[in-house]
Amino acid sequence: MTAPLIDPFLRPISYLRVSVTDRCDFRCVYCMSENMTFLPKKELLTLEELDRLCSTFIRLGVEKLRITGGEPLVRRDILTFFRSMSRHLDSGALKELTLTTNGSQLEKFATDLAAAGVRRINVSLDTLDEGKFAQITRWGRLPQVLRGIDAAQAAGMRVKINTVALKGFNEDELFTLAEWCAARGMDLTWIEVMPMGDIGNESRLDQYWRLTDLRARLAERYRLTDLAERSGGPARYVRVEETGQKIGFITPLSHNFCESCNRVRLTCTGELFMCLGQEDNADLRAPLRAHPGDDAPLEAAIRAAISHKPKGHDFDYSRQVVDGKMSRHMSHTGG
């Protein structure tokens, strides 16, 4: 039997997030600058190489695969990749195949994704106001995303909404968003804005809305019951007794939960990041390409990388300066 992947802090690694492209059809202000330089195509892993890498991780015990980006659904032929990964669902080795998307292409892809075995998806949506949506995504259009969410639900997929908490931007939509999600049977997770990459003039400290404050405001209107449930990740959940929905909080700044981290992240060029908030990474493309018919060197490189997984990130705004900032954008590592 293959030994599972265990890091130096005895955390089993069972979750791989894969950024399949650094490109995107939106330019969210907290994620990208308006003018981004994207990687030349030749730098990218091919879909076959991504398949081989993901299949190797699954052989080593990864049970959950999340496809992300950039916008994963703008990668050419991405459905081929999903269809191919579904063989691991059929074999039982993979428990969940899922994606995080901005929703812009869901209307086109929802049925095929569901047919490939995708049962739940995360859709990122920061506002229900058309004007504000255009402002925050720079290039996005809200009706297109709403049609995408409709299509995903019609195809039978469970949708969870991910919302970045942004001071002065969506504070006034706290209850509107919760009630809209509840009415559609969707859970909602709030995320604190992280210092990932240079984004032009926006200041991270001005954007930062602590989720402890957000939660306190929710509690003024709703009865919130803490749930013991963990996704093995950084989110903590409450049940809203009035609506029955779950609301999650991802609080890398106000409270980090790195001790339960079970994940690593692969970029579209084959770098493996052991932590979203650290620069250390391992190149898996070299062993992949150097040994086309032999996965042993690749497996060894993965095990060596996991043996360096750091304890946690160092993001910190508490001294009113941005500490622990990463030079790479979220779209590079995959959020």
Ligand code: SAM
């Ligand atoms: N394009 C897809 C999407 O938007 O869902 C997938 C990639 S995107 C980088 C993944 C998630 O990262 C999104 O929910 C986005 O809101 C979040 N994100 C991007 N930049 C962030 C930042 N600086 N801090 C916190 N979350 C961020």
Ligand code: SF4
């Ligand atoms: Fe694109 Fe997602 Fe980043 Fe927005 S958050 S720019 S949709 S990758």
